[in-house]
Amino acid sequence: MAYPLIQKKRKFRDILLLIVDKIRIKKDTNYSRNLIIPSPYKQIFSNKNHTESHPKKSQKENAVSNLTVQQFLEMLQEQNITGLGGGGFPAAQKIKTFLASKSPTKRVLINGVECDPGLVHDAHILKEHHHEIEQGLEVLRTLFQPQEMVLALTNQAGFWKNAHAMQIPHHYPSGQEHRLIETVFQIPIPTSEPPAHHGILVLNVQTLLQIYETVASSEYKSHRFVTVGNLETGMAQVLRVAPGTTSQEAVDQAFPGQTVSHVGGGIMQGREAQGNEIVDGSIPFIGVKGAPQLQAKDCRKCLQCNVHCPQGLDVQSIMDTKQGDAASCLQCGSCSYVCPAHINVCAKITAVKESISA
Numbered sequence: 001m002a003y004p005l006i007q008k009k010r011k012f013r014d015i016l017l018l019i020v021d022k023i024r025i026k027k028d029t030n031y032s033r034n035l036i037i038p039s040p041y042k043q044i045f046s047n048k049n050h051t052e053s054h055p056k057k058s059q060k061e062n063a064v065s066n067l068t069v070q071q072f073l074e075m076l077q078e079q080n081i082t083g084l085g086g087g088g089f090p091a092a093q094k095i096k097t098f099l100a101s102k103s104p105t106k107r108v109l110i111n112g113v114e115c116d117p118g119l120v121h122d123a124h125i126l127k128e129h130h131h132e133i134e135q136g137l138e139v140l141r142t143l144f145q146p147q148e149m150v151l152a153l154t155n156q157a158g159f160w161k162n163a164h165a166m167q168i169p170h171h172y173p174s175g176q177e178h179r180l181i182e183t184v185f186q187i188p189i190p191t192s193e194p195p196a197h198h199g200i201l202v203l204n205v206q207t208l209l210q211i212y213e214t215v216a217s218s219e220y221k222s223h224r225f226v227t228v229g230n231l232e233t234g235m236a237q238v239l240r241v242a243p244g245t246t247s248q249e250a251v252d253q254a255f256p257g258q259t260v261s262h263v264g265g266g267i268m269q270g271r272e273a274q275g276n277e278i279v280d281g282s283i284p285f286i287g288v289k290g291a292p293q294l295q296a297k298d299c300r301k302c303l304q305c306n307v308h309c310p311q312g313l314d315v316q317s318i319m320d321t322k323q324g325d326a327a328s329c330l331q332c333g334s335c336s337y338v339c340p341a342h343i344n345v346c347a348k349i350t351a352v353k354e355s356i357s358a
């Protein structure tokens, strides 16, 4: 069961806010719900001998500039390229839906916003692979000629030739696909509807890198980036691991002598490691030490979960009655993070969501 690997520290100011929030939520439905969650890392280090271990680059570079849309899609299909942002959806299928959309405006959004405060590999990719990302953007721009092309990131935007770079505030969960679209294009899309149907192609920055490397050299596939974090010492390292790599092998590279303790989507959606697991799309984060266990007490009806739900759900009521709009839940874990009773609220809402869709 996933839960936040860090807990909100409660200070005197927080206790006052509990009272203020209760009053505000009654008066102001637009009250800002997003959380600012501090990074768990004091130091992000890079060991050039270990990171970026991937197959040898091909000497031969394919002629990317002469590709047709059809050839491009066939390449992605042949190489079985899937989204690396967590969804694992086939990239070619997503792009076909985007191209077939009846929307008169085509938009491309490259998501370089870490979806979790415990992940740092999107920032790493944008810094260390600027050239390849720029080339990938150029491929998309040439093939699809979108009216808008945005690269969303959290660090300083810098100069990007082939896309409008937009710096997004460090608010959780601003990297979630539908929320990011709303922030960037001011277009609200229900979470049940794929953005590609609306003429918006969203690709994670890691997927774009993989797409570019695949079409350019035909050799890079399936290697994925993970953040390995030591939550006790506050140190993190980004690795690029080969298919079949296990969580313990990644820890051996990043923090020799340590043992994997937690894995999952990040510090907001982590879980205890179940032995030595294969690092797949569900494990962008590998943790070593330092995560607290939730020790649930009775609900205090403080409504902090409601106040901080980015979807504006009546979380406490859904949890109590097992009814309501659980389908809109993003499973972001904000409710569990803020709960002063340490209840894994997100897990309870997820259970309601699954029972409704079953």
Ligand code: SF4
Pocket (backbone or CB within 6 Å): 298, 299, 300, 301, 302, 303, 304, 305, 306, 316, 335, 338, 339, 340, 341, 342, 343, 345
């Ligand atoms: S679940 Fe937690 S945050 Fe929500 S009302 Fe109960 S005690 Fe408060």
Ligand code: SF4
Pocket (backbone or CB within 6 Å): 305, 308, 309, 310, 311, 312, 313, 315, 328, 329, 330, 331, 332, 333, 334, 335, 336, 345, 346, 349
């Ligand atoms: S109910 Fe769902 S969307 Fe709302 S805070 Fe909890 S996990 Fe996030």
